[in-house]
Amino acid sequence: MARKAPLTDEALEHVARRFAVLAEPMRLRLLQALFAGEMNVNALVEETGGTQANISRHLQTLTQAHLISRRKEGLQVFYAICDPSILKLCELVCGSLEKQFTKQAGAFAR
């Protein structure tokens, strides 16, 4: 966030939208699968255990947010992570949550 000037309302909405896109477990599962590399829809369906229709919708959401790229090859469509910040974002959150839970656990430890 700005160290100097505050963000405009429009900028805040964009930031919020970015966080909202990441706020679905199924989409995180898709991203997690894609961290290993490019995959097509069917592979993602199998990997995540979701339905084809639902996965397709989530992939659309991620694509429109420019978090993943779409490459068509014959009948298949391959998706891949195209925003390098995603991994860092997830790692930051995981680290923060881990610390938080550890601290809470410590309140009981003796």
Place this chain on the structure above:
Amino acid sequence: MARKAPLTDEALEHVARRFAVLAEPMRLRLLQALFAGEMNVNALVEETGGTQANISRHLQTLTQAHLISRRKEGLQVFYAICDPSILKLCELVCGSLEKQFTKQAGAFAR
């Protein structure tokens, strides 16, 4: 995100929840105000231009997520950021969006 083992479903839900808490412009505005330091509810109401009831609810959400701390002093309640990762998260997203928009703008430039 895990470089080795994938996150469990429960962990993914926690991560998604953390992102969801950050996915509201008004909450981001509150956090932005709090980056400058501890503030009470009334000050935050004035700073953000929201209603008292709404701000109070958002502060509750942020508190329950352990992103901000709550300190009561007489009639007033002071809130402060207590999770250092928030600033980095917001900066990462802003940087990513900025790069994205710059790139899109470049498609038109000549």
Place this chain on the structure above:
DNA sequence: AATTAATATGAGCATATACTCATATAGTTG
């Protein structure tokens, strides 16, 4: 051209949550 395979999408339902208004609670002061 007809069939098959991979992916996308329209429609409808269910749920979550942001917002408002009114009121409750907690603490202070006369």
Place this chain on the structure above:
DNA sequence: CAACTATATGAGTATATGCTCATATTAATT
């Protein structure tokens, strides 16, 4: 204790979005 101030919360409404089922689209194959 009564009046006041700061904050929280119950109830209700509106909107957004995730999910599913069925079907559409696109591309390959025979």
